[in-house]
Amino acid sequence: MSSTLMKCLSLANTLRTATLRSLLTSQQKPTLAPWGAVVPALASHVQAVSGIHTSAASLGLMEFFDDPKVWSENEVKVGRAWKPDELRIKSNKELHQLWYILLKERNMLLTMEHECNDKMEVFPNPERIDKVKISMENLETVVRERNKAYHLLETGETGERPQRLVHNCFGLRYMYKSCEHVLPPFMNIKWIKSRNVGFGGRAVRKFLLQYREKLYNEKRKAKNRSRNEVMMILRRNPDFDLEVLRRQFPQVNIDKLRNEDKARGHYVPKIGV
Amino acid sequence: MRITQFLGSKLKNFSNLPKEYIERSKKQVYWKTPREVNYLPRTVERRRFRYTTNRPWTGQFRQQNMPGTMRKKVFVEPVEEWSFFRGDRIEVLVGKDKGKQGIVTQAIPERNWVIVEGLNWHYRRVGAEKDFPGIIIKSEAPLHVTTDVRLVDPSDLQGTEFEWRYTEEGEKVRVSMRSGRIIPIPETNNQTHDYKTPKAYIERDKDTPAAIVGEITFQPKLATFEMDIMEEMDIKEERTPAKSYWY
Structure with missing residues (x-):
């Protein structure tokens, strides 16, 4: 049996006896x-236990x-x-x-x-x-x-597992969580090879273009949705407090929306008042 | 203090259930990718729920939001500061009980609703079958906070408009616009399903007594958690770890 294994076993033994x-x-x-x-009042009967x-x-x-x-x-x-x-x-x-x-x-x-x-x-x-x-x-x-x-x-460091943003072979960024290695990075050929993934080529460029379009569409739809929401609120409540709306929907240009046809309610506007 | 007051609603959660539980119990996951390295984390689940007087953790709520069904969207206008609390005396402005005053028993901020005790009610027939006519029960319909109700001034017991203002101590209070009197938030608002007041809570077997919760036992020490525990348990680590590299 190797010496490290023996050491491990003896440590485990001491651990177990200590807990026991x-x-x-x-x-x-x-x-x-x-x-x-629930309450920070109510002194209770339980005595402090030492050891x-x-x-x-x-x-x-x-x-x-x-x-x-x-x-x-x-x-x-x-x-x-x-x-x-x-x-x-x-x-x-x-x-x-x-x-x-x-x-x-x-x-x-x-x-x-x-x-x-x-x-x-x-x-x-x-x-x-x-x-x-x-x-x-x-x-x-x-x-x-x-x-x-x-x-x-x-040490001046947090002691947490180090992470950094890297690109994968599709050009998408992700958090790379560092691992513990025996060899230093310059000697670790296998790791260098595994890490050395650039991205490029026609297919990846096309993928990235479409991927970004998808992300943009999601953003655009969310914006449209909040725009619609504001218009519907204005249609249902013509006297709604605009300041509240501005605070709730900072992305939406509310002054412009007020004149929209969709934001007008089903009522006859008062003329000459 | 102001910031915390500004951020948190004063409306207390009557059920006293943690937010995580409420989210978990109303969740309807239709499809989820296995959480493996070769899958992207994708979940298809119900996003839009119809909130009613049935609370999200109940079976009735699930019945009204059956998986796979869609219901028409309800537009709920945003209310910046929730101002109607359980135990508030309010005046009803619409319906057959127009002009009457009552006490708020339930607040449903998802729909801007309050339910007032004994007002705005109708009869409901439940349990009707072929040879049984069913039972008639009285049930209160919810009222909209923006249009259907207004607060009652405690000085003259008349309905009034109000405003949120700060006192000199920096506390945010509701002030009647007519008489300038503070309309206090009722104590009933702090009641939960588990206790009437926090002090009246009966400690159960598995609860840590409050005195022990508040006891300070932390002693600052130049050691990590693990080092401290090892010292406590008489675990000596004499081996020096081999040189390793993090990258």
Whole structure:
């Protein structure tokens, strides 16, 4: 067995024991829960728990299912999702714990949804899935912000995966996400060959011409649509506030449209008033 | 503060459902390319929905917007600032209840509608079958906010025009044009399906208590998230990674 593999294995071993140890040392009630409470008032009874804490005692595979008490219920009320500002004041450790709490909750909800569909039951409050998803997205943004701050301070770069705009063989631009390589770029012949794709030729020029025409048509149609919309609004409400329309449709020349035939309503204009 | 007030509507979402859920539940995807490298990400889905008094996450809404059906477009004139809230006392200007006052129970900004309690109603027969005549129920028809209703001045309980103005504290309020009195936004506007007031919300088993949500445990440290977690869990990384290149 190679030495790197051995090292990997030993690392995995230590990792596992570390997590296991932490699991064994503390069998306490979790402080964080999947749902943020709705109000920032209401002091509650839960005492702060020190030390590494874990989720509730293992229930085996039944952790994939909701509490049997709520199985027959039509509504399972919960609070709202965690907001980014609430997550920003939490320590890394707590965010780490919360991530797994949310992950377990999501697994549970998706299992319950599947099971309910399977058994032709109504899955109560399906918006819980979205709430967990929002929380997880917010959590990831917060972690990313922290890492970015560290990297910017230490290296002057964001530490994110580098991306740049490049052209493909059809002359369309796309985001090229950089990869990690063992060889430096000048030695990596295979990569140079794969990257060295110019675009040109009659067929590509024709394609690009038509592609741009398509994009232009979409833009033109959108403009026409908003023009029509304004005319229809003016036709239905001749006394509509033009300032509001100007703010809503900055692209449309409203003074010109007012004299259009289509913008005139089905009424006899007042003459000599 | 002004910017946030300017951007967000004061009309609270009664259902208290996240926006993502509402979008997801009304979605009708007809065709979608597989998300693989050899396909362009293309989706054919319903763009135009007919909004009615049925809310987008309900089955009735889906029934009124059955996949594959098209309904005539409804022109909804843009309303820049939504000004009619749940719990507002308003005067009806049209119909058989013209001149009567009532309380707004529901606001439907997708159609510029409000529903007023006990006004502008009609009888509706539901559940009629061959040998059963059905049940007659009273149902309120929606009213247009731009033409059919106006707010009631709280000082003299008469219908009035109003204007949005700023107070000296920078708060945006509705002001009656006749008496100059502020027409406050009713507390009922903050009620949701889940609670009457945020303070009255009962915390459930899986909710994090508010005190713990507000607790500050973050300590600034010169470490990435991963470094901090590794330190916390006693994971020592002694190997030096081989030189690599990002390009």
